[in-house]
Amino acid sequence: MARPRKPLLNRERIVEAAGVLVDREGLEAVSTRRLAAALGVSGPSLYNHFRTKDEILEAVADAVSARVDLSMFGADDPRDWRTALRDWAHSYRGALADHPNIVPVLARGPGRRPSGLRVADAVFGAMTAAGWPPAQATRIGALMRYFILGSAVGSFARGFVDDEAAYDPADYPHLGQAHLLAERQREVDEGAFDAGLTALLDGLALQYEALGLSRGEALA
Incomplete structure (x- = not known):
């Protein structure tokens, strides 16, 4: 044969x-x-x-990490650190949105996963190249992961039922429109992510300027 x-x-x-x-x-x-x-x-x-099964799940998680775009952190990319973080965050969230069930494994940290480590290395390298002190660059990488992974754990909009009777104004005077959230899931959840990401980056920009660095400085 x-x-x-x-x-x-x-x-x-x-x-x-x-x-x-x-x-x-x-x-x-x-x-x-x-x-x-x-x-x-x-x-x-x-x-x-x-x-082990755990090794298989780690490999699945790494395959998802490999789908995250890191091109914005390249030495030849003209995007400044803020724009790079924003574009990376959207790519990362997109990968997790396609595979939400693997998020608990990713939340453990990169460990020895090659793609996960490449993500961490790219973010830290880009932040230090932009002038952030190493300790602060580490914190930025951590807080971005917390924010992105947290947004992928579940849907805020899906947490409400499509039943107006469930939200009696006598008990919940401010939830009169809550039953409409489920059908607007994408709009609500993506809008919340964008609002949170903008607020986070605005705060980092203030810290960046306080360090005496130029907000428009390119990563290279």
Whole structure:
């Protein structure tokens, strides 16, 4: 019997299958049995590529991190630090919005994940290149992660039900329009992210100017 041209199993196929399970059913859906069935292989063969389920989830998380655009932090990119952070934040949030179930794994930090570490390295490098002191650059990277990951944990708008009767004005005098939020989820959630990001960057700009640096200084 001729050998197959491509291996029946590799890390990429496992990560892709695990990512589909996570997206559809959540982290708990990932198991050796489920993955083996989805891939058409025996369960033990997975251990030739990953030792544990946690390693698989870490790889799925890193695959999501790899989708985040880092081009704005390049030495040849003309964007200043504020614009770069804004564009990166939108790219990062977009990647998480497509794969919200993996956010708890990403929230642990980059650990040893190559793509996650590249993100952290790019942000820190760009901030220090723009003149931020290293300690403050570290804080900026942290607060941006807190903000972006927090925005991806859940939807504010979806937290309200599409039922006007649920918000009796006698009990909730200021929630008369809350039942309309669910149908306006994207508008509400994206608007909130933009408002928060602008406020955050405005605050950082004030700190930047207080350090005697030029707000328009390019990353290079």
